[in-house]
Amino acid sequence: MDNLEKILNNLPKNKLSRRADLKIKFQLYRLLVSAYLKRLFIFNHELSFFNKGLVAAMVLVLIFSATSIFAYASDSVVPGNIIYPLKKAVEKLEQNIAPSKTAKIAAYEKQSVRRLEEAVNLSQKNSSTTPAAKNVKTNVSDNIEKNISEVVDNQQAVLESINKLGDYQKASAAAFQAKEADKAKSEYLDKIAEYAELSDDNQMLELVNQAQNIINNQKYKYQGEELNDDEKEDEQEDKGDNHRGRDNEGDQEDNEADKRSNNGYNKEKP
Amino acid sequence: MAIKQDNFLAYYNQFKDKIFNYFLYRIGFDKALAEDLTSEVFVKALKAFASFDENQKFQSWIYAIAHNHLINHYTRSGRATVPLEELEDFIPDASDNQFEEKYEAEQVLQVIDEMADSDRDILRFRFVDELDYREIADILCKEEGAIRTQVSRSLEKLRQKLKKIQEK
Numbered sequence: 223m224d225n226l227e228k229i230l231n232n233l234p235k236n237k238l239s240r241r242a243d244l245k246i247k248f249q250l251y252r253l254l255v256s257a258y259l260k261r262l263f264i265f266n267h268e269l270s271f272f273n274k275g276l277v278a279a280m281v282l283v284l285i286f287s288a289t290s291i292f293a294y295a296s297d298s299v300v301p302g303n304i305i306y307p308l309k310k311a312v313e314k315l316e317q318n319i320a321p322s323k324t325a326k327i328a329a330y331e332k333q334s335v336r337r338l339e340e341a342v343n344l345s346q347k348n349s350s351t352t353p354a355a356k357n358v359k360t361n362v363s364d365n366i367e368k369n370i371s372e373v374v375d376n377q378q379a380v381l382e383s384i385n386k387l388g389d390y391q392k393a394s395a396a397a398f399q400a401k402e403a404d405k406a407k408s409e410y411l412d413k414i415a416e417y418a419e420l421s422d423d424n425q426m427l428e429l430v431n432q433a434q435n436i437i438n439n440q441k442y443k444y445q446g447e448e449l450n451d452d453e454k455e456d457e458q459e460d461k462g463d464n465h466r467g468r469d470n471e472g473d474q475e476d477n478e479a480d481k482r483s484n485n486g487y488n489k490e491k492p
Numbered sequence: 493m494a495i496k497q498d499n500f501l502a503y504y505n506q507f508k509d510k511i512f513n514y515f516l517y518r519i520g521f522d523k524a525l526a527e528d529l530t531s532e533v534f535v536k537a538l539k540a541f542a543s544f545d546e547n548q549k550f551q552s553w554i555y556a557i558a559h560n561h562l563i564n565h566y567t568r569s570g571r572a573t574v575p576l577e578e579l580e581d582f583i584p585d586a587s588d589n590q591f592e593e594k595y596e597a598e599q600v601l602q603v604i605d606e607m608a609d610s611d612r613d614i615l616r617f618r619f620v621d622e623l624d625y626r627e628i629a630d631i632l633c634k635e636e637g638a639i640r641t642q643v644s645r646s647l648e649k650l651r652q653k654l655k656k657i658q659e660k
Contacts, residue, residue: 225596226600226647226650226651226654227619227647229596229597229600230600230615230618230619231619232597233517233597233600233601233619233620234597235509235513236509236512236513236516236523237509237512238508238509238512238527238530239523239527242512242527242530242531243508245527245531246504246508246527246530246531246534246535247501247504249531249534249535250500250501250504250534250535250538253535253538253539254501254538
């Protein structure tokens with residue numbers, strides 16, 4: 223067979239029937255469409271999942287923020303309350319992010335006043351004399367004591383902060399603010415003492431007296447030198463002058479403290 | 493991806509008849525079965541199209557899929573021999589002066605069908621599917637030179653076999 227390659231090259235070539243062609247095309251189109259839809263579904267699914275996650279996160283953030291704001295702002299959130307730790311955390315944050323030393327001192331004072339407000343609220347609850355509330359009373363008393371202790375600790379922190387403030391005028395201004403806050407603290411301590419008297423809580427009265435003594439006898443110093451209100455006024459008039467040599471300032475401060483002490487803060491035990 | 497899949501439909505239109513013929517010559521000229529296998533191969537190819545390298549020749553790629561699919565088909569159903577009646581139906585009726593050519597074509601196909609697997613495959617790739625040596629080498633994962641030699645030898649074997657038949 224001489225023409226073998228010619229025969230091989232001319233072997234008949236059939237065509238796919240039109241019916242089979244349409245059938246295959248239909249299958250291919252179906253696959254393509256399902257692939258498109260699948261991709262679309264996956265995208266939507268991911269998107270919806272992403273959205274759901276985002277919404278859930280936003281709701282959680284909103285709830286957390288609202289609760290934190292409420293806890294921080296409300297005096298009714300007192301020790302023992304479920305969101306009280308949140309309140310403390312926000313206060314701690316406020317203290318940590320304070321832009322200056324003066325702001326930090328102000329934050330301490332603010333916290334001290336808040337602690338005493340809480341203590342007054344707790345004392346009000348504690349004045350209940352029902353026997354069933356005995357256990358509750360013990361816990362409340364503990365919390366009041368904790369609050370007063372925190373105020374005393376803050377007092378020490380403020381004292382140290384003012385002493386190391388690094389600027390006499392600022393220290394003087396901070397001491398003035400601290401004295402104002404101390405007046406408020408004294409008033410709250412008075413209220414707590416009244417409630418302690420009502421409930422014959424001698425231990426509480428003693429604690430309140432001690433706190434009163436500390437607050438009323440507080441002498442704010444700057445680099446070891448005592449500051450007072452008159453000194454601040456003098457400093458405002460004579461900015462930058464040497465602040466040394468004011469001998470009677472400490473005496474005036476002492477006198478004021480004594481006056482407050484004699485106004486019934488140092489209550490005797492019944 | 494969409495553009496790539498649109499390309500696939502263009503490839504399908506270009507190679508559908510070639511793949512159909514590929515199967516037709518290898519499964520005993522059973523048209524219905526060849527259509528089914530062609531359909532299966534293109535569906536398989538579409539599913540794997542994401543892995544197709546555009547720098548590669550599509551013809552080599554689709555023939556490789558068809559070749560593997562045919563091997564799977566043989567494993568499942570066994571290899572079909574070419575019945576003479578099917579061959580007569582397959583090769584179109586010729587006029588009187590072409591009758592001899594028709595007879596010779598039937599004879600050639602029948603002899604190829606009886607040859608060893610390697611010779612049969614190589615001759616079909618070269619003359620039925622009209623693939624060049626490079627493409628056959630890609631499909632069978634061999635060197636182009638080896639394919640060239642093997643085609644030459646298989647062709648010679650075919651020639652000898654036909655010669656023996658004619659001498660009888």
